Amino acid sequence: MKIKATVFALLASTAAAQAQQACEIYTVQPGDSLSAIAREAYGSISFQSVWDANRSVIGANPNTISVGMQLRLPCADGSLPGASASVVQPATPVTSVSSDGPVTIRLVTGSDYPPFTDEGMEGGGIYTQLVRAAMDTMEPQYETQIIFVNDWGSHLETLLPAMAFDGAFPWLRPNCEDPASLTENSQFRCDNFLHTDPFYEIVTGIVTRRDDPLATSDDAADFAGKVMCSPDGYSDVAPTSMGLGRDVMEYVSPVNPDDCFTALVAGEVDGISLVTTQSEDIAQRLGLADQIAINPNMTVSNVLNVFVSKNNPNGPEIVEALNTGLANIRESGVWFQTVRTGFSAYYTNQ
Structure with missing residues (x-):
């Protein structure tokens, strides 16, 4: 039986027994989450790059990493440790291929x-x-x-x-x-x-203060009566699908997304609903990365694909x-x- 690393998240320290560094292959330990691994390896609150580098191992749900998984942590130049740069050609060519050209x-x-x-x-x-x-x-x-x-x-x-x-x-x-x-x-x-297959997946997460119990909660009921910041004009479809709709939380919507982060660390709001990559960028730019966390249990993704007609x-x-x-x-x-x-x-x- 697989043991999900996130099961241990509330019982063990987020500091893994094995130190993780960028450009190495890391073995998932009890208590790990992708966001904790990303923070240790990159000083980043976003797990997107680690997830994408290991999609074939982790699968479609970034919250279900398992103890013992071998994860490749991307290098600074965008390469992956242990990766082969060789190009794999398709096994079955398009039937219209001819000697006339590509x-x-x-x-x-x-x-x-x-x-x-x-x-x-x-x-x-x-x-x-x-x-x-x-x-x-x-x-x-x-x-x-x-x-x-x-x-x-x-x-x-x-x-x-x-x-x-x-x-x-x-x-x-x-x-x-x-x-x-x-x-x-x-x-x-x-x-x-x-x-x-998805060329990119938009991952929306809930940002909280790092020392807040909401940072690891997996129950929408824990957010009841709290205040969510969602920038003006941004959709609330993602948090609603997580059970964090306006019937559960009070919403505030400043024009500038940066204002959500200053309000969060000031204790004026309890969470921020935002695409994780944007959250990471704003937190780093404002110097707040050490004070906030993306809840690994409260994320939702939408896949962006290329469509081809069945005709x-x-x-x-x-x-x-x-x-x-x-x-x-x-x-x-x-x-x-x-x-x-x-x-x-x-x-x-x-």
């Missing part, structure tokens, strides 16, 4: 979704850079064209079904395995499209090529480096 995969995206996709950002945004980097590893068998069409509604409704493009990104993949939870729009996305006869092979390229850049460390650099530049300029 297969061209045409993908469509749009602007106004920073920092993920936007024509005005370097490389078209973080997600665009990830897709390009993944497909670059598949050359010369494939060439990729990425076109910006800013009518987002046309991507899935018109352009992919008409075969004007082979794929569209970045789109949220619903939980197709749970039909009862699907809306009409979600059902449409499940019925009509193939989905790649496309080469759809399964295109998905395979994209997934293989994604695996390549995760293995080589390019994924981590691209995300880290992109988010740092984006939030620095806000």
Whole structure:
């Protein structure tokens, strides 16, 4: 039976028996959580990079690490310890491959979704850079064209079904395995499209004071009557899905996300609902990283995928090529480096 490390979190010190350092392979100890490992190795409150570097080991839930897991802690340059930089080619090529040249995969995206996709950002945004980097590893068998069409509604409704493009990104993949939870729009996305593996997952967490019992709570009832800070204009869908909606907590919404952090350390609010990467950046910039924590039991993620129409006869092979390229850049460390650099530049300029 696997023993979940998080089970011991309330009984043992967060300091692990084995010191962890960046650019090493670390064995999970009793009492560990990804956020505690990240803090020890990087001085960071965000576990996103550790999770992404070890997705094949940890799986889709970052809260379920197990004692004895071997985790690769990313190096400063974005590489991974023990990683092979070799490129893995797909086992089954697209059936239309011929001696005339490589297969061209045409993908469509749009602007106004920073920092993920936007024509005005370097490389078209973080997600665009990830897709390009993944497909670059598949050359010369494939060439990729990425076109910006800013009518987002046309991507899935018109352009992919008409075969004007082979794929569209970045789109949220619903939980197709749970039909009862699907809306009409979600059902449409499940019925009509193939989905790649997630190129990025938006992880929203609850930030608390580091010495607050709420930092390790796994029960929404513990937050009842507390005050949550959610910046003005930010969605409260994520905390609501964790059981931390407005029926449980009082919400305040300052215009500047920085104000949530100063209010938190001043004791004026009890938690902050924010994407974990943004939380890390703000905390570091304000010099508050040692005073706050991201509750490892209160996170929710939404996956961003490339969609391919099921009408496309080469759809399964295109998905395979994209997934293989994604695996390549995760293995080589390019994924981590691209995300880290992109988010740092984006939030620095806000």
